[in-house]
Amino acid sequence: MADLGIGEPYDPGAPLPPLPGHSSRGRLERALREGRFAVTAELNPPDSSDPEEVYERALVLAEVCDAINATDASGANTHMSSVGICSLLTRAGYAVVMQISCRDRNRIAIQGDVLGAAAMGVSNILCLTGDGVQAGDQPAAKPVFDLDSISLLQTIRTMRDESRFLSGRKITSPPRVFLGAAANPFVPPLDYRALHMKKKVAAGAQFIQTQYCFDLPLFQRFMARVRDLGLHRTCFILAGVGPLASARAARWMRTNVPGIHIPDDVIRRLEGNPDQKAEGRRLCIELIQQIREIEGVAGVHVMAYRQEELVSEIITQSGIIVGRQKRDRISRTPELPPFRPSETNR
Amino acid sequence: MLALRHWSVRHARSLERVYAALERLVLALAPFFSRLGHDRAEAPVAAVERRIKGLLFDCKMCGQCILGDTGMSCPMNCPKTLRNGPCGGVRPDGNCEVKPQMRCVWVAAWEGAQQMAASTAILDPQPPLDHRLWGLSSWLRVAAEKGTPDRPSAHG
Numbered sequence: 001m002a003d004l005g006i007g008e009p010y011d012p013g014a015p016l017p018p019l020p021g022h023s024s025r026g027r028l029e030r031a032l033r034e035g036r037f038a039v040t041a042e043l044n045p046p047d048s049s050d051p052e053e054v055y056e057r058a059l060v061l062a063e064v065c066d067a068i069n070a071t072d073a074s075g076a077n078t079h080m081s082s083v084g085i086c087s088l089l090t091r092a093g094y095a096v097v098m099q100i101s102c103r104d105r106n107r108i109a110i111q112g113d114v115l116g117a118a119a120m121g122v123s124n125i126l127c128l129t130g131d132g133v134q135a136g137d138q139p140a141a142k143p144v145f146d147l148d149s150i151s152l153l154q155t156i157r158t159m160r161d162e163s164r165f166l167s168g169r170k171i172t173s174p175p176r177v178f179l180g181a182a183a184n185p186f187v188p189p190l191d192y193r194a195l196h197m198k199k200k201v202a203a204g205a206q207f208i209q210t211q212y213c214f215d216l217p218l219f220q221r222f223m224a225r226v227r228d229l230g231l232h233r234t235c236f237i238l239a240g241v242g243p244l245a246s247a248r249a250a251r252w253m254r255t256n257v258p259g260i261h262i263p264d265d266v267i268r269r270l271e272g273n274p275d276q277k278a279e280g281r282r283l284c285i286e287l288i289q290q291i292r293e294i295e296g297v298a299g300v301h302v303m304a305y306r307q308e309e310l311v312s313e314i315i316t317q318s319g320i321i322v323g324r325q326k327r328d329r330i331s332r333t334p335e336l337p338p339f340r341p342s343e344t345n346r
Numbered sequence: 347m348l349a350l351r352h353w354s355v356r357h358a359r360s361l362e363r364v365y366a367a368l369e370r371l372v373l374a375l376a377p378f379f380s381r382l383g384h385d386r387a388e389a390p391v392a393a394v395e396r397r398i399k400g401l402l403f404d405c406k407m408c409g410q411c412i413l414g415d416t417g418m419s420c421p422m423n424c425p426k427t428l429r430n431g432p433c434g435g436v437r438p439d440g441n442c443e444v445k446p447q448m449r450c451v452w453v454a455a456w457e458g459a460q461q462m463a464a465s466t467a468i469l470d471p472q473p474p475l476d477h478r479l480w481g482l483s484s485w486l487r488v489a490a491e492k493g494t495p496d497r498p499s500a501h502g
Contacts, residue, residue, distance in 0.1 A: 189432065
């Protein structure tokens with residue numbers, strides 16, 4: 001059991017006692033407000049109905065993370081849903097960031113999911129617009145986009161702070177969630193990006209997780225603008241990082257995944273090394289250490305696409321959790337009823 | 347008309363003025379519309395609005411025009427119909443994630459907004475679209491909602 005400055009060991013899955021000025025009872029908000037350099041990591045959702053695949057991936061992330069992001073069909077590819085993953089993880093005592101994309105569901109479905117999520121013990125929600133359907137494995141799908149990331153933030157903030165739906169109808173017990181949004185400082189219009197983040201903060205974003213940062217000078221310029229606007233004092237900024245598996249993988253991502261900017265010199269550095277995977281890991285560790293020095297950065301968000309096993313090592317070697325107790329592995333596993341195929345056929 | 351749409355953004359400053367004048371005209375006609383009856387005025391006004399704004403902005407007749415807040419670049423031309431700013435998928439050349447041949451509607455909006463007097467309006471969060479208003483006239487709605495033209499803006 002980890003100690004988070006509340007006097008005694010606690011169950012990481014259990015809601016923390018409410019504190020004044022806190023929106024949620026989750027430990028991510030608690031860690032950020034206490035001024036700790038926070039770590040979140042993305043769990044790659046399985047293409048499977050087996051809960052063990054989720055638990056295996058969560059286990060390796062949990063020891064270094066304040067919360068695990070459950071993605072919502074990222075890249076417009078179908079996987080296990082973020083609601084499903086959050087249901088499994090909250091049951092097993094993990095802190096999660098539930099991602100909600102506006103691409104696949106309208107306001108009726110999303111507001112219902114927010115209540116359901118809060119009921120399951122989800123304390124953090126990340127509001128995303130979502131990649132276009134053309135990017136994924138189902139390009140023939142109907143894009144919904146009934147809300148966008150900013151109107152989604154406003155909607156959930158209204159649900160939480162005013163106990164009512166977008167329609168005005170009353171909510172008897174509001175969702176106590178810490179609200180997040182994404183920022184991409186690395187794509188045009190570059191001089192608008194910090195202002196766009198300000199707009200998200202005005203709409204209700206309390207934390208920001210950025211797109212992959214591989215271009216440090218560009219990120220430093222963005223953060224300077226963020227500090228000019230005073231945004232580092234009104235929201236917590238977690239910089240997106242991740243290990244590149246190889247130069248080839250980096251090129252593929254740059255071409256095929258929307259919004260990813262990888263400078264040529266990063267790719268050349270990988271190419272120039274016989275062990276590209278190890279070099280990708282070193283690069284990630286260096287970036288984390290450099291990012292940590294930037295004023296106004298409150299943490300990192302690790303996205304290790306299909307490389308979850310590396311996250312713990314990267315975070316530990318980067319030294320960002322030195323002086324802070326490494327989390328225990330969460331041993332509690334849920335007791336599920338035995339699976340009986342014959343019954344499910346009816 | 348993509349070329350004309352781009353022209354409109356490049357001339358956002360002058361169009362903002364034209365629009366402010368147009369709004370005054372619509373508001374001046376408000377008593378006439380109300381005598382005619384909102385429902386009877388709807389079809390002809392919407393037809394004129396569709397023609398003019400279709401030509402200049404590739405207007406999609408969402409019925410809740412915010413051109414004045416978006417640098418005279420119609421946000422409903424964004425394949426994700428985003429009304430609050432660009433997504434994170436904009437390509438390095440400033441083109442759209444979904445339609446690589448098209449310039450991002452919001453890259454254009456940001457450029458247009460900087461020419462306009464109401465240049466900070468782009469930072470105002472927009473509420474979600476009311477999907478019941480598709481195809482209806484924004485001008486008429488503005489005329490009905492604003493009785494007196496005390497604060498001309500480029501909406502409508």
